[in-house]
Amino acid sequence: xxxxxxxxxxxHCCTVYNAMKDKAKLVEYEGSEVLVYEGFLTKxxxxxRLSTPYYTSVMNELMHMDCCRQLRRGGGxxxxxxxxxxxxxVTLWDARSSMPRKHRLGRREDxxxxxxxxxxxxxxDGLYDFTGAPRPA
Numbered sequence: 001x002x003x004x005x006x007x008x009x010x011x012h013c014c015t016v017y018n019a020m021k022d023k024a025k026l027v028e029y030e031g032s033e034v035l036v037y038e039g040f041l042t043k044x045x046x047x048x049r050l051s052t053p054y055y056t057s058v059m060n061e062l063m064h065m066d067c068c069r070q071l072r073r074g075g076g077x078x079x080x081x082x083x084x085x086x087x088x089x090v091t092l093w094d095a096r097s098s099m100p101r102k103h104r105l106g107r108r109e110d111x112x113x114x115x116x117x118x119x120x121x122x123x124x125d126g127l128y129d130f131t132g133a134p135r136p137a
Contacts, residue, residue: 006090012050012058013088016041017067019048024084029071035084040074065092 023044024035045055062068067088074080086092128135 006093009054009057009061010088010090010093012054013061013065013067013093015048015050016044016058017062017084017088019044020068020082021084021087029083036071037068037082037084039079041080061093061096062088064096067092 020037020039020041021035023039024037026033027036028034029036041059042052042055045052045058050058063070065088066085068085069083070080071083072081127133
């Protein structure tokens with residue numbers, strides 16, 4: 001049986017995922033122990049000898065295959081934080097590539113935005129409790 005070669009982008013996804021997983025730590029998150037990578041992905045790309053222009057393509061594909069999920073966006077001197085979910089596989093790659101491009105590029109619920117919404121709701125609840133004002137129905 002002949003083995004079909006995988007695209008270079010898939011290979012890059014595997015390389016980056018493995019590097020993230022190697023540096024990830026087991027932490028408690030939402031009541032479960034999970035692997036979380038915290039660091040600077042641009043530096044990680046340099047470490048695995050991938051040029052920065054691959055960053056967006058590789059990370060988008062890893063997210064579309066649900067291999068990792070961004071928990072906190074980094075920038076400047078702040079590292080980003082990523083949940084390590086599952087290793088990329090040819091099956092996940094093929095399933096993702098069979099989706100129409102516009103669906104692959106669709107946004108999932110943003111975990112950062114969801115956390116901000118929960119935080120704001122807690123602040124609003126605190127204000128209602130503090131002022132004694134009635135809550136809207």
